[in-house]
Amino acid sequence: MxxxxxFPRPSPESERLxxxxxxxxYDVTPSAVPLAAxxxxxxxxxxxxxxxxxxxxxxxxxxxxxVVALRAAVSxxxxxxxxxxxxxxxxxxxxxxxxGERVEVAHGIKIWLTEDGAHWSSAAGSGPLFSSVKDGADKxxxxxxxxxxxxxxxxxxxxxxxxxxxxxxxxxxxAGQIAGTALTxxxxxxxxxxxxxxxxxxxxxxxRPVDVTRRVTVYDSSGGVTASTGAGx
Amino acid sequence: xxxxxxxxxxxTGGTGVAETADDHGRGGSPGxxxxxxxHGAGGRGRLMAGLRRRLVRRRIRIxxxxxxxxxxxxxxxxxxxANLVGAAVVAYHLTKIPEPHPETAMQxxxxxxxxxxxxxxxxxxxxxxxxxxxxxxYVQEAVIAAENRSFRTDTGISPKxxxxxxxxxxxxxxxxxxxxxxxxxxxxxLLSPEQTLSRKAREALISIKLDRTRSKDEIxxxxxxxxxxxxxxxxxxxxxxxxxxxxxxxxxxxxxxxLASVINIPSYYEKAGSDPxxxxxxxxxxxxxxxxxxxxxxxxxxxxxxxxxxxxxxYPPGDTDGQRQYLIDAAASEAADRLGITEDQLxxxxxxxxxxxxxxxxxTTAELAADGTDKKTxxxxxxxxxxxxAEEKAAEAKAGGKKRAEVxxxxxxxxxxxxxxxxxxxxxxxxLYGGADYASQPFNDxxxxxxxxxxxLEPFSGMKLLAPLTGLTRTAxxxxxxxxxxxxxxxxxxxxxxxxxxxxxxxxxxxxYEAHPRTRTAMTRxxxxxxxxxxxxxxxxxxxxxTGAAGLRTLWRTAYDEHLTLTVALxxxxxxxxxxxxxxxxxPYTAGSRSLSVSEGVWSKIVGTAxxxxxxxxxxxxxxxxxxxxxxxxR
Numbered sequence: 001m002x003x004x005x006x007f008p009r010p011s012p013e014s015e016r017l018x019x020x021x022x023x024x025x026y027d028v029t030p031s032a033v034p035l036a037a038x039x040x041x042x043x044x045x046x047x048x049x050x051x052x053x054x055x056x057x058x059x060x061x062x063x064x065x066x067v068v069a070l071r072a073a074v075s076x077x078x079x080x081x082x083x084x085x086x087x088x089x090x091x092x093x094x095x096x097x098x099x100g101e102r103v104e105v106a107h108g109i110k111i112w113l114t115e116d117g118a119h120w121s122s123a124a125g126s127g128p129l130f131s132s133v134k135d136g137a138d139k140x141x142x143x144x145x146x147x148x149x150x151x152x153x154x155x156x157x158x159x160x161x162x163x164x165x166x167x168x169x170x171x172x173x174x175a176g177q178i179a180g181t182a183l184t185x186x187x188x189x190x191x192x193x194x195x196x197x198x199x200x201x202x203x204x205x206x207x208r209p210v211d212v213t214r215r216v217t218v219y220d221s222s223g224g225v226t227a228s229t230g231a232g233x
Numbered sequence: 234x235x236x237x238x239x240x241x242x243x244x245t246g247g248t249g250v251a252e253t254a255d256d257h258g259r260g261g262s263p264g265x266x267x268x269x270x271x272h273g274a275g276g277r278g279r280l281m282a283g284l285r286r287r288l289v290r291r292r293i294r295i296x297x298x299x300x301x302x303x304x305x306x307x308x309x310x311x312x313x314x315a316n317l318v319g320a321a322v323v324a325y326h327l328t329k330i331p332e333p334h335p336e337t338a339m340q341x342x343x344x345x346x347x348x349x350x351x352x353x354x355x356x357x358x359x360x361x362x363x364x365x366x367x368x369x370x371y372v373q374e375a376v377i378a379a380e381n382r383s384f385r386t387d388t389g390i391s392p393k394x395x396x397x398x399x400x401x402x403x404x405x406x407x408x409x410x411x412x413x414x415x416x417x418x419x420x421x422x423l424l425s426p427e428q429t430l431s432r433k434a435r436e437a438l439i440s441i442k443l444d445r446t447r448s449k450d451e452i453x454x455x456x457x458x459x460x461x462x463x464x465x466x467x468x469x470x471x472x473x474x475x476x477x478x479x480x481x482x483x484x485x486x487x488x489x490x491x492l493a494s495v496i497n498i499p500s501y502y503e504k505a506g507s508d509p510x511x512x513x514x515x516x517x518x519x520x521x522x523x524x525x526x527x528x529x530x531x532x533x534x535x536x537x538x539x540x541x542x543x544x545x546x547x548y549p550p551g552d553t554d555g556q557r558q559y560l561i562d563a564a565a566s567e568a569a570d571r572l573g574i575t576e577d578q579l580x581x582x583x584x585x586x587x588x589x590x591x592x593x594x595x596x597t598t599a600e601l602a603a604d605g606t607d608k609k610t611x612x613x614x615x616x617x618x619x620x621x622x623a624e625e626k627a628a629e630a631k632a633g634g635k636k637r638a639e640v641x642x643x644x645x646x647x648x649x650x651x652x653x654x655x656x657x658x659x660x661x662x663x664x665l666y667g668g669a670d671y672a673s674q675p676f677n678d679x680x681x682x683x684x685x686x687x688x689x690l691e692p693f694s695g696m697k698l699l700a701p702l703t704g705l706t707r708t709a710x711x712x713x714x715x716x717x718x719x720x721x722x723x724x725x726x727x728x729x730x731x732x733x734x735x736x737x738x739x740x741x742x743x744x745x746y747e748a749h750p751r752t753r754t755a756m757t758r759x760x761x762x763x764x765x766x767x768x769x770x771x772x773x774x775x776x777x778x779x780t781g782a783a784g785l786r787t788l789w790r791t792a793y794d795e796h797l798t799l800t801v802a803l804x805x806x807x808x809x810x811x812x813x814x815x816x817x818x819x820x821p822y823t824a825g826s827r828s829l830s831v832s833e834g835v836w837s838k839i840v841g842t843a844x845x846x847x848x849x850x851x852x853x854x855x856x857x858x859x860x861x862x863x864x865x866x867x868r
Binding site (some may be wrong): 085095098100102104112114116128130154185187221 | 281348350351477478479483506536541545546547550551552553555592593596597600838841
């Protein structure tokens, strides 16, 4: 009943028009279904779908492979060539030691720090050497000492006392400029020991004592000089 | 073929008949004429057309039923999802948060000297728990920035983090873990490290539950105290010591960020500082962590700009002089006694024992004792000289070629040096030197060695000493520690203070024990004055000194003032050989000067004033005042 109400009976005029149209339609011959065209369109659509799926699968496989390959090609270089920090400053060559921790810094040479100073011992030396930092003035400065190391050249070391914490050490020698290593106690005291190995000058007979150090400069982390042996000679 | 016939039979009648006929024809004998071939070609065409029609029909059918099938699939999926959710909810409620497994509960006990300098540790693992309040906030934030940036807001697991980690792995960005800090903590401390799917699922459930039942700070504290940092160190406190030689509370922003960066691959980054490639990679990661900290506001832009990559300790660390274990032995037994636990319990308990020792003075004592042996007793002992014994060579090899104070370089006489320095009226032991190398002689001559007193106790003769010094004058061979405490009593005007080596014991920031001097009157003030009058010798003498000896066998030297008592005892013996026991031997001629140099050197090191020359400082290359440039030696 509800349906009848929803779709009311058509008017007589509509009924008549329907009959006229039906009669006219009897005379119309339907055209042939464009099966070929429909088929073509369908095939085209199918091809497009196949191509899209194949492309997606290929991309899924190829992109990660390409990324991995690119990483492999790029990363070793960036790792090996890094001698400096990203900010451009040379990498710090400062090592922290605990009080009394003996570190073998060169063949047979050991250095250790205590709160009152630095100690050295070497296989050839008669006993540990001690350099106090308690009794002296607070003036910044660097001491230099040198020990022959046979064919390997010379072992250079000394105590530095700076205005700020050390970040790197540069040593100007007769053989050129070299980077040294600084040892300091934990907690950031402004003093420590620096050391480096330098090969003997060719003009000097092996084993003959010769002064190879020209200047030692200790830099802080901002690149400023915190201590140095003074003007070069 | 039969199948095709049946299928095509489902089509129009005519086609079906023709195809069936063709099918039969093709099934005939192979010796057919050309006409039969033509017939066969036509049949193949029809067959193809039939197949095409079948395909078309199937496509139409698929298209018409697509909606119905999709609806069915959706219903199945929803049912599956509902089941999974239900199972997860049930599993969550059934899951219990397990207790930390025993390995992660183990800790080590650390010993430090009276200035807080690290002496060493005892215990099966290098780990010490500390409260979160002792970890600077920026170190906490560095770890969060490195490991799990959504830690403060996530629910214990983070699908986003997993996706990001996967992307970082593929894209080549900085390696990130997919696990949250909570998950890592659960994995490290509560579960086994096996990599199975069921363990991962359990880990996720426990993580969620942990996150809902505990505060973020509690989880972070647990994580920071258990996570492995490389270099054998578990937990932030041990890591700070192993990488930078400081306590966690003293870490700087740079150091904190470096430690946070290490957690990712600790076994690789532990070589930082010595391996340039590793260091460069760690610098990259360190920068990345600092950037994240600056972005999140954990550090200011000024702190970020001022950060410099920190200096690391050596790995493996350098050795020590073989003295530390003597000190730790003495302090460990005393600490265990004070806490009423065994030494084993102490070692596993995670305590920090602050001792009374002065590490610098102890090191000086060891150097002076070794120095005296090599330089001064050398060939002047008057004893027969000869090759070193095999035992001596083996001991030297074991000690890594170190100088040996107790092994004389000539003859088969072993000279022993024992040194005790303590504070009169308090009892704190500053120096306890009882052997050159613990590895070859764990027995502590200073604490436990009975050394013939001879005339060393003569100043007390005729005096009435009270407990605990009662009977000391009748003791033929007191320990150097006991003798020193007697002179310390005299120095403190008759007040005896029990010698002690442990000043304070803490655990996880809580003080469990603090030493207080235990004193009692052991001699009258008048007797103490008599001893002082005798030993000061003259009125303006800076300190009282007494030397005593038992023939040529032992030599004692004690010096004291109101602040320090120092006793040096020297004795010599022929070492035991096979079944033959060790026998006393005469001391070398140089024993007197050696005793004096050790006494004066240690005194000046502790008190800070030289009473004589300091032999250790003789070859001092000078203070850093500029151009000093001595050439020390040439090899």
